[in-house]
Amino acid sequence: MINTLIEMFSYTFIVRAVVVGLLVSLCASLLGVSLVLKRYSMIGDGLSHVGFSTLAIASALELGDTPLTVSVPVVVLAAFLLLRISENSKIKGDAALALISAGSLAIGVSVISLTTGMNTDVCNYLFGSILAMSNDDVTFSVILAAVVLTMFVLFYNKIFAVTFDENFAKATGVRTGIYNMLIAFLTAITIVLGMRVMGTLLISSLIIFPALTSMRICKKFKTVTICSAVVSVVCFFTGVMLSYNYVMPTGASVVIVNIAAFLLFWALRIIPLAKLKTALLRQRIKQL
Numbered sequence: 001m002i003n004t005l006i007e008m009f010s011y012t013f014i015v016r017a018v019v020v021g022l023l024v025s026l027c028a029s030l031l032g033v034s035l036v037l038k039r040y041s042m043i044g045d046g047l048s049h050v051g052f053s054t055l056a057i058a059s060a061l062e063l064g065d066t067p068l069t070v071s072v073p074v075v076v077l078a079a080f081l082l083l084r085i086s087e088n089s090k091i092k093g094d095a096a097l098a099l100i101s102a103g104s105l106a107i108g109v110s111v112i113s114l115t116t117g118m119n120t121d122v123c124n125y126l127f128g129s130i131l132a133m134s135n136d137d138v139t140f141s142v143i144l145a146a147v148v149l150t151m152f153v154l155f156y157n158k159i160f161a162v163t164f165d166e167n168f169a170k171a172t173g174v175r176t177g178i179y180n181m182l183i184a185f186l187t188a189i190t191i192v193l194g195m196r197v198m199g200t201l202l203i204s205s206l207i208i209f210p211a212l213t214s215m216r217i218c219k220k221f222k223t224v225t226i227c228s229a230v231v232s233v234v235c236f237f238t239g240v241m242l243s244y245n246y247v248m249p250t251g252a253s254v255v256i257v258n259i260a261a262f263l264l265f266w267a268l269r270i271i272p273l274a275k276l277k278t279a280l281l282r283q284r285i286k287q288l
Contacts, residue, residue, distance in 0.1 A: 008244050016133040017197055017250065021236050023145035024194035028206035029232035030152050031187050033225050034163040036211040043082065043184075044204035046101040047191045050078040052125055052200040053108035060115035068140055071192045078104075079184035105200075128199030128251035141193045148186045155182060160221055202251040206232060209258035216265035235261050 008014055028044075035041050051071050058070040078100060085096040133141075152159065161169040162179045170176045187207075194203045214227035239254030246253075 004241070004245065008241065013133065014240070014244065016135070016138045018237070018240055020133055020138055020141045020145075020193065021197045021240065021250075021254075022233055023142065023149075024190060024197065025206055025210075025232040025236040026229055027145055027148045027152075027186070027190040028194060028203075029210040029228040030149075030225060031183065031190060032207035032211040032232075033214075033221070033228055034159055034183055035187065035207055036215075037163050038183075041208050041211075042097055042204065043079070043187060044191050044207040046082065046097040046104075047075050047079055047188055048195055048200045048203045049101045049104040049108070051075045051192045051195050053104040053111070055125055055195070056108035056111045060111050068137055068192060068196070071195075072144070072189060075192050076185055076188040079188040080181060083180060083184050124199070125195065126200050127249055128195070128197050128202060129249075133196055137196060141196075144189050144193055148189055151182065151186060155179065159183060164221070198251040198254065199249075202255055205255045205258060206236075209255070209262055210235070213258070213262045213265045216262070216269045231258075231261055231265075 009018075032041070035043060051074075054071040054074040055068075082096055082100055158169075158174060158179045159182070161172075161174050162176050162183070166176050166180075190207075191203055194206055198206060210228040210232035211224070213231050214224045218224040218227045235257045236254050239257040240250060242248060242257060243250045243253040
């Protein structure tokens with residue numbers, strides 16, 4: 001085990017991927033609790049498709065040294081647009097998400113097909129690759145991840161209020177529109193940062209799985225958030241080790257570990273309930 005870790009971290013590209021991946025996992029898990037409770041869990045899937053389209057265009061046109069710097073503002077604008085469409089349009093949130101998601105993916109694939117062709121870089125964008133992280137990407141990702149974590153901690157109480165009862169929060173003077181925008185902004189940044197490691201098709205799993213897993217046994221918002229963060233970080237690190245040992249795609253390995261964690265937490269919840277029901281049944285039988 002220790003020898004495997006030493007060998008694994010002797011490769012610079014793995015160190016870069018682990019640093020960025022752990023930060024992205026932490027950010028995604030914290031935001032994921034609010035997004036799942038607000039029924040916006042699939043927003044990550046839609047924004048990741050927008051990010052893929054932007055990365056494809058930026059790479060094809062050679063815009064900037066780091067395509068991520070081009071993707072972030074575009075995905076943030078898409079998050080704001082999606083939120084506005086859901087609130088002020090006859091198009092419902094899921095339909096708006098489907099429109100933006102499918103349209104962006106189609107544009108990205110078309111641009112790549114007409115320029116560089118369907119090469120290895122496309123697979124890296126779609127499914128993730130620990131080889132895809134450059135030093136510039138790592139620096140950019142660490143800075144933005146620090147911004148996301150700082151803003152989440154500073155506005156934790158407001159995010160909590162908007163998540164659980166938006167109407168009551170609005171009635172008490174909380175500017176819910178601004179904090180919904182903040183959640184969308186932080187989510188957009190996190191999605192773009194995680195696309196390199198997890199890929200467009202799998203990045204939303206970092207938002208959904210840790211939150212759902214922690215909700216199996218935790219009931220309070222704070223405990224769910226903390227448990228989600230721990231589960232996400234542990235699952236990502238375990239997934240990277242699984243990927244290294246068995247030469248598997250990193251994103252797929254992380255998702256498999258998250259599925260295993262969800263099933264484990266689900267079992268931990270079901271077993272005590274089954275024992276309690278059995279005990280109550282025996283007690284009733286004795287009373288009879």
